[in-house]
Amino acid sequence: MTELLTETIVQEPHRIRGLEMPWNRVMGSTEGPASAARALGPWHPQEFMAECVEIVPEVGGMMTFVFRRCDGAPLAFRAGQYVNVAFPVNGEDQDPADRSYSLSSAPTKPWTFDITVKRDPTGLVSPWVHQNIKPGTVLEMLGPVGAFHLPDADRRARYLLLAAGAGITPIMSMVRTIHSLPGQADVVVLYHGAADEGFAFNKELAYIASVDSRIRVFYSLGDRAKPADWEGLSGRLTAAMLNEVAPDANGRQVYACGPEGYLNTATELLGNVGVDDTSIHMEFFTGDRQTILEYQAELALAVDIAEEIAEEIADSAEDYYEGQPAAFGLYEPGYDAEGTLQATGMPLETVDPDAPEASDDGSDAGAEVSTPDASSFETVGTGSLTLSFMRTGINVRVDPTEHILGPAQRAGVRIGANCKEGMCGSCKVVKLSGEVEMNHQGGIRAREIDAGKFLPCCSTARTDMVIDA
Amino acid sequence: MSAPVLPLNSRGKLASSLPAEQLAEISALFEFRRKGYSLDAPFYTDATIFKMDMEAIFGQHWIFAGSVAELPEPGDYITVDYGPYSLIVLRNDDGGVNVLHNVCRHRGARVLTEAAGATGNLVCGYHSWTYSPEGNLIHASAPGEAKFDKNCFALKRAHGREVAGLIFVCIADEPPTDFDETSRIFEPYLAPHDLSKTKIAYQQNIIEEGNWKLVMENNRECYHCDGHPELACSLFPTWGLTEGLIPAHLEEVWDRNKEAQSSLEERCRRYGLPYEVVEELDTRIAGIRISRESLDGEGESFSADGRRLSKKLLGDLPDFRLGRCSMHLQPNSWFHFQSDHVITFGVFPINEHQSLVRTTWLVADDAVEGVDYDLEKLTYTWKQTNLQDKAFVELCQTGAGSPAYEPGPYMKSEYQVEAFINWYVQRVQEHLA
Numbered sequence: 047m048t049e050l051l052t053e054t055i056v057q058e059p060h061r062i063r064g065l066e067m068p069w070n071r072v073m074g075s076t077e078g079p080a081s082a083a084r085a086l087g088p089w090h091p092q093e094f095m096a097e098c099v100e101i102v103p104e105v106g107g108m109m110t111f112v113f114r115r116c117d118g119a120p121l122a123f124r125a126g127q128y129v130n131v132a133f134p135v136n137g138e139d140q141d142p143a144d145r146s147y148s149l150s151s152a153p154t155k156p157w158t159f160d161i162t163v164k165r166d167p168t169g170l171v172s173p174w175v176h177q178n179i180k181p182g183t184v185l186e187m188l189g190p191v192g193a194f195h196l197p198d199a200d201r202r203a204r205y206l207l208l209a210a211g212a213g214i215t216p217i218m219s220m221v222r223t224i225h226s227l228p229g230q231a232d233v234v235v236l237y238h239g240a241a242d243e244g245f246a247f248n249k250e251l252a253y254i255a256s257v258d259s260r261i262r263v264f265y266s267l268g269d270r271a272k273p274a275d276w277e278g279l280s281g282r283l284t285a286a287m288l289n290e291v292a293p294d295a296n297g298r299q300v301y302a303c304g305p306e307g308y309l310n311t312a313t314e315l316l317g318n319v320g321v322d323d324t325s326i327h328m329e330f331f332t333g334d335r336q337t338i339l340e341y342q343a344e345l346a347l348a349v350d351i352a353e354e355i356a357e358e359i360a361d362s363a364e365d366y367y368e369g370q371p372a373a374f375g376l377y378e379p380g381y382d383a384e385g386t387l388q389a390t391g392m393p394l395e396t397v398d399p400d401a402p403e404a405s406d407d408g409s410d411a412g413a414e415v416s417t418p419d420a421s422s423f424e425t426v427g428t429g430s431l432t433l434s435f436m437r438t439g440i441n442v443r444v445d446p447t448e449h450i451l452g453p454a455q456r457a458g459v460r461i462g463a464n465c466k467e468g469m470c471g472s473c474k475v476v477k478l479s480g481e482v483e484m485n486h487q488g489g490i491r492a493r494e495i496d497a498g499k500f501l502p503c504c505s506t507a508r509t510d511m512v513i514d515a
Numbered sequence: 516m517s518a519p520v521l522p523l524n525s526r527g528k529l530a531s532s533l534p535a536e537q538l539a540e541i542s543a544l545f546e547f548r549r550k551g552y553s554l555d556a557p558f559y560t561d562a563t564i565f566k567m568d569m570e571a572i573f574g575q576h577w578i579f580a581g582s583v584a585e586l587p588e589p590g591d592y593i594t595v596d597y598g599p600y601s602l603i604v605l606r607n608d609d610g611g612v613n614v615l616h617n618v619c620r621h622r623g624a625r626v627l628t629e630a631a632g633a634t635g636n637l638v639c640g641y642h643s644w645t646y647s648p649e650g651n652l653i654h655a656s657a658p659g660e661a662k663f664d665k666n667c668f669a670l671k672r673a674h675g676r677e678v679a680g681l682i683f684v685c686i687a688d689e690p691p692t693d694f695d696e697t698s699r700i701f702e703p704y705l706a707p708h709d710l711s712k713t714k715i716a717y718q719q720n721i722i723e724e725g726n727w728k729l730v731m732e733n734n735r736e737c738y739h740c741d742g743h744p745e746l747a748c749s750l751f752p753t754w755g756l757t758e759g760l761i762p763a764h765l766e767e768v769w770d771r772n773k774e775a776q777s778s779l780e781e782r783c784r785r786y787g788l789p790y791e792v793v794e795e796l797d798t799r800i801a802g803i804r805i806s807r808e809s810l811d812g813e814g815e816s817f818s819a820d821g822r823r824l825s826k827k828l829l830g831d832l833p834d835f836r837l838g839r840c841s842m843h844l845q846p847n848s849w850f851h852f853q854s855d856h857v858i859t860f861g862v863f864p865i866n867e868h869q870s871l872v873r874t875t876w877l878v879a880d881d882a883v884e885g886v887d888y889d890l891e892k893l894t895y896t897w898k899q900t901n902l903q904d905k906a907f908v909e910l911c912q913t914g915a916g917s918p919a920y921e922p923g924p925y926m927k928s929e930y931q932v933e934a935f936i937n938w939y940v941q942r943v944q945e946h947l948a
Contacts, residue, residue: 297835465643
């Protein structure tokens with residue numbers, strides 16, 4: 047009896063909105079992040095030693111080298127970034143040859159990382175790498191480097207990933223990263239190769255595309271003759287091809303990697319189909335003198351930062367972590383420093399209740415009251431706690447059991463009040479420091495409390511206080 | 516209740532607010548309205564007819580008040596004033612909208628005096644009568660008052676509802692029920708733009724020296740669009756025209772428009788976005804016109820070259836080239852929903868010769884000014900257009916005041932103006948019947 051495999055309807059997974067890197071929330075949390083998660087967070091380049099643990103031959107003359115850091119730390123990076131590796135091509139006692147290679151693995155599996163190297167028979171380094179790097183080989187590295195990477199949080203997460211030849215390596219990292227994460231995304235990959243047996247990672251890409259409905263992969267065979275059984279696209283990149291694979295390209299963020307000629311064509315075509323300049327991100331695998339200089343500058347900056355960070359680590363582990371935000375800001379486009387974390391829609395901003403500008407009604411309270419010195423104020427009343435009213439310029443002593451409003455008003459502090467039951471909110475004032483216990487009845491909103499306001503008619507002091515009144 | 520009531524509370528009895536003689540005069544004016552012609556001068560200039568409009572139109576129908584972006588959080592409110600009315604529209608803790616008459620039950624003072632803000636309870640500034648967000652009087656100091664019952668003095672409530680992020684209010688005791696059907700028409704057009712994830716980039720309040728009907732009439736035709744050079748860059752000036760009505764100098768534009776429209780419709784079908792014209796401006800009580808139409812140039816937004824004005828797409832929209840989804844609702848609003856930003860327009864009559872026009876530009880709530888959008892560029896086209904429209908409306912208002920004025924014919928391209936006036940006449944006559 048023959049069993050027929052019938053088509054099964056598979057329902058779409060229910061997903062959270064948008065895409066968010068796993069470290070995003072850690073970075074945004076205000077308390078010190080959990081130490082295990084914090085290990086994912088050093089977004090600045092470092093110099094480290096790494097050991098090759100595996101070699102995976104790929105089609106198209108490429109080879110993937112799997113490394114782990116010798117110090118056992120995970121390698122934290124963003125999908126799309128690269129490392130600079132010192133290869134001792136002329137022997138251990140000679141100057142090594144430095145080369146930059148995109149990371150092809152996903153940062154969501156950070157304990158090992160991959161670089162994929164295409165063999166260029168005329169090159170100095172790549173043939174040496176293919177021939178000499180073996181499991182056990184230890185190399186000196188600098189990384190991660192580069193501003194070509196996915197954002198940390200993206201509630202739209204609609205991408206067009208363009209790759210030509212070995213340009214697939216950072217794109218592969220992006221595909222693997224998105225595939226490993228939950229969340230809504232819409233990814234189109236258009237991968238150009240020179241020969242049908244030249245598409246590295248094609249089996250994995252086919253697998254991911256078959257199981258992950260968010261990701262679609264298209265292949266094109268460039269301008270070479272195509273075999274009879276070729277089912278992909280053919281020809282170089284054109285506007286028609288872009289329109290065919292992604293008719294909504296103009297609404298996507300585009301990440302493109304490949305040789306210079308390919309990328310220049312891509313820039314022009316993307317403009318033709320309506321993609322905004324600021325939505326195009328590129329990584330050059332070959333380039334003119336200016337491109338090379340730009341990468342050299344990027345690397346030089348990375349070396350400087352790595353040195354600074356190394357010094358800080360030496361000084362104090364604590365300083366090291368506190369030093370992060372300033373350092374990783376250098377490597378981010380403007381939006382990362384300012385807005386990406388907020389882009390998730392999460393309330394990541396916190397208000398320091400001690401900050402003098404806590405008032406949100408536009409009053410100039412903060413600037414004025416920080417100057418007078420409360421110790422010079424007259425002190426009135428009896429009680430165990432001292433309330434300093436900065437505008438009035440008086441200290442009022444109160445008991446922890448009595449509501450603040452009465453003693454304050456008796457001492458001549460001008461606080462309007464009506465219901466005296468925490469309902470009307472007329473007596474609302476800003477506390478600059480200290481703690482109160484408040485039993486209000488709707489006269490104040492939670493976010494006003496967060497902003498440091500309280501109702502003295504229904505609040506008792508728990509500590510000494512400084513009040514903007 | 517023996518408390519004195521506002522005339523409107525005696526429903527349907529216009530005599531309570533207008534003397535019978537005036538009423539008969541007004542009825543006659545409506546009776547003799549010449550179809551296809553602009554209204555007689557008193558409709559634009561007479562205080563009694565204005566009073567009539569407030570009762571029969573603004574007192575009976577669903578009025579656009581604002582959008583969810585204006586009151587995103589519990590406690591956020593806006594005040595909306597029209598004619599003699601002032602309403603508080605307040606986001607409550609359950610996520611709904613409370614609509615309260617902004618008239619203190621003590622001596623009638625305005626309870627909230629700001630146009631917008633956030634509040635816990637509502638405290639009248641005069642004698643500190645304090646109301647809960649639901650309008651209940653919860654505190655009034657009453658020394659020596661033995662029989663003062665707070666329960667009798669809640670703020671008067673009105674109806675409020677939110678559809679696709681737009682907030683509507685109605686002060687009638689029993690609002691018209693066909694707004695449900697109208698909501699079902701426009702909700703699918705607007706929902707993909709997800710107003711709940713937008714923020715106000717800019718709000719403009721203009722007082723136009725013109726009757727509210729002239730403001731609405733002016734908006735309903737593009738016959739005058741030669742007077743909008745900035746708008747004409749992206750809005751096809753053939754708007755409102757049909758095959759056979761195209762003047763020679765617009766033929767080229769017409770062809771471009773047709774091509775852009777078919778390309779837009781293809782995109783809409785791909786994304787499942789509705790685009791068909793639904794036009795029920797005077798065939799239902801909650802009159803509506805909605806469609807998604809192409810824009811010139813790149814077809815993305817109201818800019819000189821049709822390019823996007825904000826880099827962040829709204830909602831889950833996949834594409835910037837979605838033209839404009841435009842909606843017109845009787846009696847006081849119109850809207851343009853683009854992929855990158857939304858513009859809402861509300862008309863709030865002040866008196867027979869003045870109207871407040873409130874224009875609000877909304878962008879994605881994660882769009883950053885100066886990074887994702889330039890505020891000047893974002894608002895430029897419609898700021899200019901609004902000023903030009905203000906001047907047009909004022910020209911007409913002045914004209915209606917002249918003894919030489921007599922109603923003129925609406926042209927074919929102005930059929931939507933006629934529909935608005937026809938809607939207005941029908942609604943008032945129903946009210947008078």
